[in-house]
Amino acid sequence: MSLYNWHLFTSLVCVSCTLKYEYVHVILWADAAAYRYGELLTSYAAKLVKKQLQHHMLTDELLPVGTSQDFQVQSHEGLLTVSASACECLFRKATGLPCRHMFAARHILGLDLYDEGLCLQRWLLQICSATQRLVSAPSSSSIQ
Numbered sequence: 001m002s003l004y005n006w007h008l009f010t011s012l013v014c015v016s017c018t019l020k021y022e023y024v025h026v027i028l029w030a031d032a033a034a035y036r037y038g039e040l041l042t043s044y045a046a047k048l049v050k051k052q053l054q055h056h057m058l059t060d061e062l063l064p065v066g067t068s069q070d071f072q073v074q075s076h077e078g079l080l081t082v083s084a085s086a087c088e089c090l091f092r093k094a095t096g097l098p099c100r101h102m103f104a105a106r107h108i109l110g111l112d113l114y115d116e117g118l119c120l121q122r123w124l125l126q127i128c129s130a131t132q133r134l135v136s137a138p139s140s141s142s143i144q
């Protein structure tokens with residue numbers, strides 16, 4: 001191997017290691033956010049958010065809109081406008097939970113992927129346990 005090829009090889013290894021480190025860092029970052037959403041949300045909502053977190057790196061390229069912190073992304077739903085706290089996609093509209101586009105925008109802007117304010121209150125465990133009874137307590141007359 002010539003000196004030039006050796007230098008090229010070592011440079012590629014360095015780039016590969018850097019990319020792996022960045023990928024691992026992003027995965028750990030998303031896992032930490034998924035854990036925190038798991039503590040916050042009902043199990044159903046947490047599963048949906050975890051899937052969105054897993055796919056945020058696969059989201060098509062977000063293009064900045066002017067000098068704002070908004071982005072546009074071309075999806076199968078058409079051209080969507082996305083920000084760190086809002087998105088026009090069907091998942092966001094239907095669930096009121098943070099979507100992969102919002103996570104991608106937050107990633108680009110260097111914001112924490114976890115934000116309680118992104119979730120509708122109806123999905124919060126604390127709200128559900130205070131307002132819904134999944135199992136009725138036995139009445140005193142039925143206990144003998």
Ligand SMILES: [Zn+2]
Pocket residue numbers: 087088089090091092099100101102
């Ligand atoms: Zn979206």
